[in-house]
Amino acid sequence: MAVEPWTGRTACALQKAMRLSNELFAERLGIGVRTVAGWHQKPSLTPKSEMQQLLDTAYEQASAAVRARFAEVVGEQPSAPAEPALDSAAAEQARAAAEQRLSADPHLGAALEWLDEHAGWEPGISRRKVAARLATVDAQALRDRGVLRGKVSQRQVTQALTDYYGTDLAGHGLYSARYGESGQALTSILTRPEWLDLGSHLRTEADRLKLGQGATDAPTRLDGHATDAAVRRLAETLELGTRLVNMPLYRLRTLDIERPNLGGTLGIAPFVHYALTMDLLEGELLDALASGAPTTPGQLPLRDQYLPDLAAVTALDDRLCAGGALALCAIARPSGWHGPADYVLLVQQRSGNVLNANRQLAVIPKGFHQPVTDLRADTPVGATLLREMEEELFGRDDIDNTIGDQRSADPMHPSRLSEPMQWLMTRPFGQRLWLECTGFGLNLVSGNYEFASLIVIQDEEFWDRYGGQIEANWESSNLRRYSTLDPELLTELLDDVTWSNEGLFAILQGIRTLAEIGGQRVNLPSVEWELK
Known part of the structure; x- marks a missing residue:
């Protein structure tokens, strides 16, 4: 009925x-x-x-x-008369107020235009629909929903996705690892043996992703359920004050990884395409898990449309496959009150105001793979990591595209670098700063590609000079540090159920690599990966 x-x-x-x-x-x-x-x-x-x-x-x-x-x-039960609806004047007043709020946000215009085009609507229809939805949004209900989503563990998400996609992964497997004496982790990262332990030295010839010919956005046509979800996302984004800026993203079209080389071709997609489609899959899954609803095929309409099976996951050029780079950051620290010389490992808890890995544990830096000013020159993974270090660790607000427009011709020019980054870059790579890609995978949560990496600041003088200047930006709600000589505490960290899947993938692979190259500065839990 x-x-x-x-x-x-x-x-x-x-x-x-x-x-x-x-x-x-x-x-x-x-x-x-x-x-x-x-x-x-x-x-x-x-x-x-x-x-x-x-x-x-x-x-x-x-x-x-x-x-x-x-x-x-x-x-x-006896029927009861419905409470009178708002009269037309009051309803029109509510819609007008919502329209004014939409017009006041300069970043939503591109999202509304994109939605009109891909929903097959006349210009202006999405604005009216979002305004109507915004006028009825219950902000407290949204906050309550966020709390419930936060209670869903990484293990629940992974198990649900395992059940949804099955175990016939066509030469791939879900990244799993055993660590310490009895720890075990299973993630939603779809990978292959040849995509792990890559040893790819970033900012070298091994870092060779390229912009492909005809680098256009992925084709997308939205059905009724998808358009309603997109309208809801825009209304909720405005109500909660979540930052949504329509900058270009790289989309992975082909992949060619041959250890230690990272190869493949990239296209370009607007961020609103991701925000209004693939990024909605995680929320849909979390809401179902939080409420105890089924998560099997046929029960998750957005996932059924955008990412219904493993064939769709791996058909990169047929869909929007956005993604990014994230790295375990290890900073050499001299001996002192804390004990012998070690590395400091940094871990963040993501803010509730970000679209990606909201309120979850992650390594830092973590960022979307996207160009800043040069579509071709910004394609290497290492370029994204250096930019994210400047933004997320060293406080460069001028390269944060969610805060203001980008007007600099070369925001990563040596003359514009922060003092800590300038100090690191005055020596060739490998002397003070080391960047290495440790693994690659496709995240079943939203279909994103993930380049798990390791950043090692090898010169312990850096900590004495600049350790006090390291401060996470608005994307983090807090920043934690761990010693590489404290395996017990690190094991407890790996056991935490609030990890994002990509964050857990990156820290496990990072610890595995650091254990091999860290010498006497490390006493880390052993990590052995396997594919499930």
């Missing part, structure tokens, strides 16, 4: 059919308990459109037995 529209009475009937308390029903929907209590107090209330969709989804995903009980409960 169709429920159109939901009221407080029918929402409570669904709760009763599911035999859930207020708390469990709220958790199932990803909303606040106060909202559920309000439905009981005002049975004639018509929930906002955001709630209507959540209730629709809960009903559609319910078992036949629950639906049967729901029909019985609704039949038992």
Whole structure:
């Protein structure tokens, strides 16, 4: 049966059919308990459109037995007159206020244009739809949903994706590792033996990704569910103040990795394409896991459309395959009050204001693989890592494209580098600074490509000079440091269930490599990878 529209009475009937308390029903929907209590107090209330969709989804995903009980409960209760809707003047006023908020954000215009084009709409339709959705967004419900998403562990995500895609991975496998005495990790990173332990020295001839001919965006046509999800993302982005800037991204079109060389061709895609399509897969999965809903094929509409099977995952040129580079950063530290000479390892907890790996543990730096000013010269993986070091560790706000427009012809020119980076770059690579790609994989969470890397600052004088100047930017909620001579604490870190899959992949591969080259500065948990 169709429920159109939901009221407080029918929402409570669904709760009763599911035999859930207020708390469990709220958790199932990803909303606040106060909202559920309000439905009981005002049975004639018509929930906002955001709630209507959540209730629709809960009903559609319910078992036949629950639906049967729901029909019985609704039949038992007397009908109640619906609460009057907003009069036309009030509704128009709410839409006008939402339109004004949209117009005040200079970065949403490109997203709205992109959505009109790919949804097949006349110009301006997406603006009206987003404004209408924004006028009904419940900010507290969004924050409650964020809390629930944060409770879903990396292991739950990996298991759900394993169940979704199966175990026949056509020559690939999911990256798994045993570490320490009994630790074991399984990630959602799809990889191959020849993509691991690469030993690729970045900023050398081995770092050879190239911009391909006809470097255009991937073709995309949005269906009804996809357009609704995109509209919802834009409205929620504006309501929560999440940063969304339409800078170009590299998209991986072909791959040619032959140890130690990184090869392949790249195209260009607008960031809004990623934000309104592939980046929505993670939220869809987390919401299902948080609510206990099924995550099998046919139950995740966006994943079923964009990334339905392993053939789609590996068909790089047929889809948008964006991605990035992330690195375990190890900084040599002289002996002192902390003990013998070691390396300091840096780990971040991602901010709630980022689109990628929101509120999760990750290595630092971590950034999208994207050009800054030169589409061809910025293709090497090492170029992204150096830029991210400047931005995320050394405080270069002028190369953060989420803060302002990029007007410098060469933001990484030696004369513009931060003092710490200038000091590192006054010696050839390998003397003070070492960059190495340790592994490559495709992340099943959103289909992203991941270049796991290791950054080693080898000269311990750096820590004395600049250790106090290292400070994470807005993308991190906190920054942690660990000693490479503390295997027990590092093992506990690897056990943490809040890791992002790509972050866990990078730190495991980084520790594995650092154990081989770190000498007496390291006493690290052993790491042995395997493919599941």
